[in-house]
Every structure is written in structure tokens, then in C-alpha cells.
Amino acid sequence: METKMLFGVGLVFDTPEFGTIVMGANEEFHELFPSTIKERIGNRIIIKKTDGQEQVYKVISSQIHHSIAGKKNIGICLGREISPNEIPVGSIVYCYPSREIDE
Numbered sequence: 001m002e003t004k005m006l007f008g009v010g011l012v013f014d015t016p017e018f019g020t021i022v023m024g025a026n027e028e029f030h031e032l033f034p035s036t037i038k039e040r041i042g043n044r045i046i047i048k049k050t051d052g053q054e055q056v057y058k059v060i061s062s063q064i065h066h067s068i069a070g071k072k073n074i075g076i077c078l079g080r081e082i083s084p085n086e087i088p089v090g091s092i093v094y095c096y097p098s099r100e101i102d103e
Helices: 034-041
Strands: 005-015 019-025 044-048 054-058 061-066 072-079 092-095
Touching: 034 061, 034 072, 054 072
Parallel strands: none
Antiparallel strands: 005 019, 005 092, 019 072, 044 054, 044 092, 061 072
């Protein structure tokens, strides 16, 4: 089953309220509705780190923000249990295969 890339991680940060958030952008998504992008993100994602390791993360929430240039930036909240240090900038975020339905 093909796994589709969502975005390259351009920013990782921690918030007291929500925990770790990864952000990035994908040119292919700029014409899509936010609801369509969120559908593609789903409940889980795969992050391929810069060292080649892959890990599955549960998506707590996702946000789509519009930049001043009219581009869409995607933010995915991974929660408080994940340290921002676990995910280096430059990692790649992929959709989790859709056959996985249960939580």
C-alpha cells in the first residue's frame, strides 16, 4: 500500500497546553480545502526521521493555517507525551495507511 507524503517538517515546538506540534507545508495542498487536508492526515501519521527511522504517532489534532502569501501551513499536534527533541526538522510526515481504522 502506498504511503503519501504530507509534508517536510519545517518547525517543531512544544506548547504547555497541547504538547508537541510539528509544522510544514506541501505545494500540492495549496488548492485543497482544509477539510480535505485534515481527512488525508487522519488519526495517525508516520514520521520518517532524518536518520531514516520511522515511527507512527497518534494525531491529537490538526490545524491548517493560511500564510500571508496565501499558502497553507499544516500543524499536527502529537500531545504532551512526545518530546520535540524526538522529531528533527527535516523529517518527513506521511499518511498512515488507510486500512488502519481502529484507535
